[in-house]
Amino acid sequence: MRVKKYLLTALAVLLSIVYLLPLAWMVLASFQSQKDILAGRWIPSVWQMDNYRTILQRAKISNWFLNSLISSSIGTAGIVIICTLSAYAVSRMDFPGRNLLYIFSLMGFMIPSQAIAIPLYLMIRKFGLVNNLLGIVLPALPSSMAVFILSQFMKAIPADYEEAARLDGAGELDIMFKIILPMSVPAIITVAVLHFTWIWNDFFWPLIVMTNEKMYTLPVGLVALAGSDVNIRYGPIMAANVMASLPVIVVYLFMQRYLTRGVVLSVR
């Protein structure tokens, strides 16, 4: 029994390490000279920061970083506010047409964003929002996934709390802001973390909406950088990769619990 435990643990650890090798190489290569990379080395012969210096000087990476950060943060904040309110309405309030509105709010699931990308682009263009961060933020706001996760969570909160508060004369808004929303904080964080990483990592939509190099988000900028600038070698690109990954990895380290729960909640 004991031996089996050792063996299985060793297997698990070994497998995880092998699985992470591509990432390990990415980080190591970001400290290597072009010569080291071309030699197929793992450990840099000389640890150097040149790649990071090059990428910070040459590329518009700070612009891209800010674009990604601003659109992801504002988008996430907007989603949380708008979808929490509507989820509260369809899950905690009783009114005629409630079920219909709930089904309506889930319609986004039936319309994949890729299927409407072209007419949406034409609309954004008409609004003058091409090369504008609002062009990324606004279409992201009506998230059926957020309403779904939040309303499922709120539905499961027992009615007792609410009834007690009502007897004490609390109004609907008191109940919402003082009882249900504070109790829904775990679900709200899950929704926030999930959507932040989704907007941060999205590639297709920003590729279409951002045509000006200054307005690229990080994922789009990285690809443009690797493809266009002939003077950029492999090392700097790996350095850019590391810099682009750090924020999500930080979010992941601190919010792992919420993220993994989000995975389960988002499919059920």
Add this chain to the structure above:
Amino acid sequence: MIIHSKRRRTLLAYLLFLPFAILLIIFKLIPFANSVRMVFYKWDILGTPQFIGLANFRRMFSDKVFVSSLWHTFYFVILTVPPIMVLSFLVAVLANSKIYTQAKGFIRSAFYLPYTLTISVVCLTWTLLYNPYFGLISKATKSLGLKTINWLVDPTWAMPAVAITTVWWTIGFCVILYIAGLQQIPASYYEAAELDGATDFKKMIFITIPLLKRVHVLVIVTQIIASLQIFGQVYIMTAGGPAGKTRTIMQYIYEQGFRYFRMGYAQTMAFILFLIMLVFSYLQLRLMTSSSKEELI
């Protein structure tokens, strides 16, 4: 008084729902209505759209590139979904087996980490790993005495290479699902089987696999949906090449719509993709709304 407060509450509910509803209509439903309308038009980015009936469809079905893109997309689904399912199941079983707790957390984090990275980072890194001259994959195959493959340039291997990267990138998502499912299987089932002298293998075949039926379906459906929409990996790693061998339907839509600005024609293909996905999105919605909170099995 009571009637009054009831009406007020209804009004409040609609008010709370209103911002979401308006945004959903503007940014999802109206574009969707337009997406259906556009398929009947010759719609270039400049100039007036021109009604042309079913000409877009006729053109599409005689367009060899469209047909091959559709086939490449299905090929990609076949190359990715079964390995993702089998591998993530095995990893989850290992992560959930009787190993040290620290190792449990480690394996779970290790496999989920790549999924948090943006597709650009993943693809740019793998492009270098696949490089036949200095890439670590060719180094590994060389040390095993195998022939060096120029993965992303070889017509036979380009798509499998893109698929391998995708499997590596997405497995974590499904591992988490499987672990959550495994944790919901009551221990008493296994204890009862042990009393009957069942082996580990038998427990796996007769308890674990059948009880996780719902998770299997969830994994298959979500991964088919994701793989049908494959774009970034192809765009970044091969740009649809070599000789169009990795051009998938989204890649072709992108080329037609945003490189040649044939919006009507591109939208007609997007509409076909929508129809294919409809089956799976409906299935997913049914699955999501049919279970209670956080129950996976």
